[in-house]
Amino acid sequence: MKKTILSGATVLLLLMLLTSCKSKGKELPNLSTPPNIIYINVDDLGWKDVGYMGSTYFETPNIDKLSKEGMVFTQGYAAAANCAPSRACLMSGQNTPRHGVYTVSPSRRGNSKTRKIIPSSNTDHLTNAMVTMAEMFKTAGYTTGTFGKWHVTMDPINDGFDINFGGDHRGNPGRNGYTAPYNALPNLEKAPEGEHLTDRLTTEAINFIETNKDTPFFLYLPYYAVHTPLMGKEELIEKYKIKGGSQGQDNPVFAAMVENVDINIGRLLSIIEKLNLSNKTLIVFTSDNGGIRSISSQNPLRAGKGSYYEGGTRVPYIIKWPNTIKAGSTNATPIVNLDFFPTFMEILEVDLPNKILDGISILPLLKGNKIEERPLFWHFPIYLEAYNESKDDGRDPLFRTRPGSTILYKNWKLHHYFEDNALELYDLEKDLGERNNLVAINPEKAEELYNILDSWRKEVNAPIPSEPNPEYDPNY
Structure with missing residues (x-):
């Protein structure tokens, strides 16, 4: 780990600044402690499935508020157009050819009579030898927790996470899986009948924050929502039936799922504020890939999940980090989820000399600067x-x-x-x-x-x- 040694004069200056800010009633960020990091990864949420990106159908006031408090990336991408490879890229920091996770097996999808060539073989999971993002955080002394869909290996506990609620090899919660009982999802076996999965995952994430409020933590919150099976709360479904939609955004069950995710993100943000952790916490909000076009259109983007047209890979992105990121800013620089591994490494000052990374640190962008234009693949x-x-x-x-x-x-x-x-x-x-x-x-x-x-x-x-x-x- 890199270490920064401060001179006596620098320490004295910092103490003077701290005293000055306290005397004026201002909170000075802790310059010696790296931030808590929360990565919210909504499943199958499309680029236009939130209010701040222009949807008039979906009601997402908490996510919209977050967009005003952080930086919105209008040209942000997932490294793959479907769930398993996108998550493998995020957690490994490496593009699909390096780990071989291209899809949920098998690779020979569709009718064989319509496939002209034999596709490449698919790898189901990252190998044990792969250093994951969570393991990198452990190197920096962080407590790590994942709450929701893992879909990268069999068990995230073996890949750097201290705590796991709901995550294993599965890519969806199963039939009727959004209400308890939860089809034996890990550590969610005891649940009151009818409890909602998105609510429960958020509750466990809040418990994790409260328990670890005094030490740096990495909270990975990969909701199963809004992946199929489509299941929403009845009162929200009725609300959207009455409201109605247009131009391919008109599914009341899906809208109910989107709004419930927003409600729970509001719960999460509230506890961060209540515990006075806002200035110590970096938050990323995004999706693992584009939305399913037959469920919610992403016009003007073409196609959706599974396609390498923009509708399949361009996703919503918000990054909030008070005292570093300018609130209410917008950035059109293309970024990809491969970039977060090297970005977090730079923020944490961690060296992994043998680690191959395919993204770049976007810390300069977060500080209001530019990065060199580069191709994305x-x-x-x-x-x-x-x-x-x-x-x-x-x-x-x-x-x-x-x-x-x-x-x-x-x-x-x-x-x-x-x-x-x-x-x-x-x-x-x-x-x-x-x-x-x-x-x-x-x-x-x-x-x-x-x-x-x-x-x-x-x-x-x-x-x-x-x-x-x-x-x-x-x-x-």
Whole structure:
């Protein structure tokens, strides 16, 4: 661990500043203690599924208030378009080719007669040898707790967490799983019948904060909501039935789930304030991937969860850190959840010399500065079948995505599909919905991005499937 040694003169100056601020009734942040960190990871919440991002249907007053207290990233991304790989990327700090978690097994999704090539194999979980974000926090002396969906290994306790409520290998709470009894989710076996899962996870997270208020803690709050099965509180469902929606945001059960997440985030923020921890706590609010388009449209973004169009990977982001982040600020710099591992390492001054990280520290952005423009990469050498052929808005009606890679660089986005070696090029500044393929008009830009993408794939040893599928039937 890095250590900072202060001179006697510096210590004296700090003491004078502390005395001065106390005499004026102001609270001075503790400069020697790293912040508590809370990472809220809502499941399948789309870019436009919150009020502060422009939705007039979903009511999220607590999240909206958080957006005014922190920095909103309008071009924030998940490192993968579905649950398991996105979480594996977050917790490992590494992109999908390094750990091989691309989806929830198997990789051969959809009807075999419609798959032109044999997809790459999928890895279910991170290996024990992988240093996780939680283990990094333990290196810095933090107490760690996870409350909700883990979906990265079999047991988060083996991966750096001191406390686990509700997390194992599962990707959803199961049938009727949002009300107790909870289908044997870890440490939630004893629950009053009818208790709501989102409420309970928040209660346990609050207990964790109260217990550890005097020591640095890392609280990972990956709600199972708003993942299917869609189950909401009846009074909220009725509210949204009466309210009604439009333009693809009109599902009252889903809206009830979104609002209940917001209510519980309000509970969490209230306890942070009550315990006078606000100035000592960094909070991240985001989602693991885009929303399911047939449940909630993300217009103008194209497609949704499972797709590598913007609707599948662009997600809401708020970061709050008083005395460092300017409240009410907005940042259009592209960031990705891979960036949080190196960011937290820099904040905590932790060195992991043998750790390979694919993101960068965004601490300069949080302090109001800039970072060098860099490409972002996605690699998905497998298939994901369609949710809804008429609403998914993907490249074809049978799959949310077919095997391919994507690069985003300076508002230009290139998709490369392996089945037919096709390229799609979009200028997101002018075409956020990815409707106008510019490959034929601007082949030079397509070639430039392809070369950067291909170099990256070679660097990380990304598998590119090409073996024909003998079961493929072009006439099916």
